[in-house]
Amino acid sequence: MTDLDLIDRKIVAELMRDATLPVAQIADKAGLSQTPCWKRIQKLEANGVLTGRVALADAAKLGFGLTVFVGIEAPDHSAEWREAFAKATDAIPEIMEVYRMAGEIDYLLRVAVADMIAFDRLYKRLTDAVPIKNITSHFAMERMKFTTAYPVDTLSR
Template sequence: MTDLDLIDRKIVAELMRDATLPIAQIADRVGLSQTPCWKRIQKLESSGVLTGRVALPDPARLGFGLSVFVEIEATDHSAEWREAFTRFIQSQPVATELYRMAGTMDYLVKVVAQGMDQYDTFYRRLTDAVPVKNVTSHFAMERIKFTTALPVNTTSR
């Protein structure tokens, strides 16, 4: 873990809440003047603590009303299979997250699709692209909580 002081953690927390805030407002909220605040943000970016600043759209308002969590059980665990699988997932715009897991499944993929037809296209491409032992799809009925903000400690060391 990167050793961040309290001010750095406060800056990160503010940016996670709203990355469009002006530097002056962030600086005021964390107790710095603008220049030192901006330098800290640049340092957080160059060190890799902050990896980007993006807008977070509502998938449903963009027509992506289907969220699917796809469990993948690999046929083998060779480097070649992993690389082929990873390349395939990275080439699929509907696959928004990929995790290698411990436990009963090998990989978990989050797919956001416009509907069942688009998800089925992804599924068919997946099973044609790489051999898989098992694919289990879990369809989300409702998104109850969603955040990209991490619970950064902003009150003490």
């Protein structure tokens, strides 16, 4: 973990909340002037603390009204299977996130699709691409909380 001072944590927290803020506003909230703030932002990017700036979109308004969490059990744990699985999931843009897990399932996927018909097409495409021991799907009925901002401590230590 990178050891960030209070000012860096404030800058990161503001950017996670709203990356469109002008540097002047971020600087003000962090207690800096613009130039030192901008230099810190560049350093945070260079050090990999800040990995990108994106716009968040409403999935339903873009036609992705169904979120599915898919648990995958691998038939084996070989490097070859992992590579084939990674290639297969990379090739399916509706698979938004892939995690290798500890516990009962080997991989957890977050999938965004239009509807059940689109999910069935994705399911077939994935299972045709790579052998899978077991697959379980959990359909989200309501998103009750969502954030992309980590709970960075912005209080003095």
